[in-house]
Amino acid sequence: MTNAWSILPDEWKALLKERGxxxxxxxxxxxxxxxxxxxxxDQATTLPKDFxxxxxxxxxxxxxxxxxxxxxxxxxxxxxxxxxxxxxxxTVVIPAFSRDGGELTRLTQxxxxxIGCAMGCAFCASGARGVVRSLLAxxxxxxxxxxxxxxxLTNLVVxxxxxxxxxxxxxxxxxxxxxxxxxxxxxxxxxxxSTCGVVPGFKKLAAEGLQFELSVSLHAPNDxxxxxxxxxNRRWPIAELLAACRDYTLATKRVITFEYTVIKGVNDSRAxxxxxxxxxxxxxxxxxxxxxxxxxxxxxxxxTPDEATLLTFLDVLMKNRVQTMLRRSRGKxxxxxxxxxxxxxxxxxx
Ligand code: SAH
Numbered sequence: 001m002t003n004a005w006s007i008l009p010d011e012w013k014a015l016l017k018e019r020g021x022x023x024x025x026x027x028x029x030x031x032x033x034x035x036x037x038x039x040x041x042d043q044a045t046t047l048p049k050d051f052x053x054x055x056x057x058x059x060x061x062x063x064x065x066x067x068x069x070x071x072x073x074x075x076x077x078x079x080x081x082x083x084x085x086x087x088x089x090x091t092v093v094i095p096a097f098s099r100d101g102g103e104l105t106r107l108t109q110x111x112x113x114x115i116g117c118a119m120g121c122a123f124c125a126s127g128a129r130g131v132v133r134s135l136l137a138x139x140x141x142x143x144x145x146x147x148x149x150x151x152x153l154t155n156l157v158v159x160x161x162x163x164x165x166x167x168x169x170x171x172x173x174x175x176x177x178x179x180x181x182x183x184x185x186x187x188x189x190x191x192x193x194s195t196c197g198v199v200p201g202f203k204k205l206a207a208e209g210l211q212f213e214l215s216v217s218l219h220a221p222n223d224x225x226x227x228x229x230x231x232x233n234r235r236w237p238i239a240e241l242l243a244a245c246r247d248y249t250l251a252t253k254r255v256i257t258f259e260y261t262v263i264k265g266v267n268d269s270r271a272x273x274x275x276x277x278x279x280x281x282x283x284x285x286x287x288x289x290x291x292x293x294x295x296x297x298x299x300x301x302x303x304t305p306d307e308a309t310l311l312t313f314l315d316v317l318m319k320n321r322v323q324t325m326l327r328r329s330r331g332k333x334x335x336x337x338x339x340x341x342x343x344x345x346x347x348x349x350x
Contacts, residue, residue, distance in 0.1 A: 003138035004033060004059040005145070006173060009182035019058055025051065030182050037148060039063040064089065064142040077150050083139055087115045087132060090160055091143040093150045108155040111143045113171045114162025119196050120231045121219075123261060125296045126161040134167035140174035144184065157192040159215070164193050165201030172205075175212060188212050194259065199236040202244040206251040215289070216245060218258040220267050221275035229267070238279065245283045255285045262310060263293045264303040273313045277320035287323040290314060 007015060012026035025047065032044035039061055041052045064081035067088070071077050075095040080088055089112050096106040117124070118131035144156070156178060158164045164171040175191055178184045188211035195201055196217045205214065218241075220226035226233040236244075245256050258280055262268050280286050290313060292304050305313075310326060317324040 001057075002059055003136070004029075004055070004061045005138035005141040006136065006177070007059065008173070008177055009034075009180045015059075019054075021054055021058070022051065029055070033061075034183050034185070037145070039145060062138060062142060064139065064146050066146055077147075079143075079146060081143060081146055083115075083135075083142075089115060089135065089139070089143065091147060092160065093147050095151070104151070106154045107151045108157060109144060109147050109153050110157050110159045111140055112160030112162050113140060113158050113164040113167050117162050118166060119163050121196060121217075122229045123219075123263060123293055123296060123299060123302050125298065128296075128298045131162070131166075134170060135162070137170045137173035137177065140171060141177055144178055153186060155190045155192070156186055157194065157215075159192070159194045163196055163198060165195045165198035168201055168204060172208065176210075179210075179212075196230060196232050197236055197241045198232065199240055199244045202248045206248050211254070213257070214248065214254065215257045215259050216241070217261075218276075218279075219261050221272050221279050225267060225272075229263075242279060242282045245286065249284050249286070255287060256283055257287045257289055258283075259289050259291060261291045261293050262305050262313060264305040264309070266302065268305045268309050268313055270312060270316055273316035274320070277317050277322050280317075280322050281320075287325070288317055289325050289327050290317075291327045 002015065009030055012029055013023045016023045016026060028046050029044070032038045032046065036043070038044050040063075041047075041055045041061060044052060044055075047055070062084050064083055066079055067082050068080040069077055075097075077093045079091050079093070081091060082088055091112060092110040094108045094110065095104055096108070097103060098105050112135065114134045115132040116130055117127040120127045120130075144153070147153070156175075158171060158175070171193070175193070178186050179188050179191060192213040192215055193205070194215040194217060205212070217230070218226075220229050220233075221238075223233060223237050226238060233241075248254070249256055260267075260276065276288070280288055290310065292310060293302055295302065295304060314324055314326050
């Protein structure tokens with residue numbers, strides 16, 4: 001048994017043949033899956049009934065069940081999905097509108113790669129209870145399928161719960177599928193992976209020769225502070241991480257974006273900004289995204305910095321010629337921080 005949503009378009013023919021099934025039907029199968037977007041083989045009415053029964057047995061489709069959908073005032077929709085084993089997964093759909101506010105210019109989905117997270121970053125709700133398990137490729141695809149009713153995606157980011165490089169194979173399979181021309185066909189440059197700095201992942205990703213975008217969560221400019229905020233730093237300290245980033249950029253010619261969540265009084269000083277600029281410059285072409293902290297229940301001591309501090313931080317980076325974007329968190333009124341909706345649901349139900 002192989003889940004239909006984990007099979008790359010080019011693999012179908014061989015798999016059907018192996019099972020003594022009609023390989024020439026691969027094209028019809030792909031059309032049913034990724035043009036008609038079926039979520040049950042019975043909806044594939046172009047296929048004969050007995051063949052559909054074979055497909056159900058050999059290549060089941062397992063949609064995720066939507067158990068909650070929270071819409072924010074800014075249009076962000078946060079979905080809580082239930083997987084076949086009952087585990088809860090979060091995914092968020094984030095619309096962007098033209099400056100005059102009228103037109104939808106982008107629809108970005110943020111997917112989870114794991115249930116919970118083992119990385120234990122201090123400010124992140126996803127890791128507050130550790131990791132339950134990694135998601136399988138078809139479950140990541142199921143997140144995308146579940147969000148389809150909210151609109152046609154233009155971008156996908158793997159920035160939900162979990163660490164994609166700690167679930168490398170299944171995450172990559174899902175992304176390759178979503179990117180596949182005869183699959184959902186979302187362009188590689190519209191797909192972004194984000195890692196907290198699991199160093200072996202960089203070499204693997206570079207070797208794939210794909211055009212996916214890569215973000216790296218840095219959040220601190222030195223080991224002393226990063227050790228405190230991100231336990232992963234004790235395994236792969238900043239010097240090693242930046243060396244891996246540099247090698248990745250030189251090998252792939254792709255720009256890395258560093259994510260820096262700004263926490264009041266923790267990593268928001270002018271000195272931090274100066275040090276960050278020096279570090280980031282070790283990686284050719286690298287950019288920085290500043291993200292004001294989204295408060296989390298388990299760390300009430302972590303607060304969002306005020307506007308003036310953010311602007312000073314930004315100014316220091318720009319004066320040091322680091323290309324920087326100040327991001328605004330979205331969906332604030334709806335448990336927007338990574339892993340927060342699931343955590344609050346688990347706590348409510350406990
Ligand atoms: N494990 C991956 C992807 C998931 S987290 C990674 O660490 O990159 C996606 C991004 O959200 C990361 O940059 C993470 O640090 C950030 N994040 C997590 N909790 C946050 C919070 N409370 N406020 C702001 N950003 C947060």
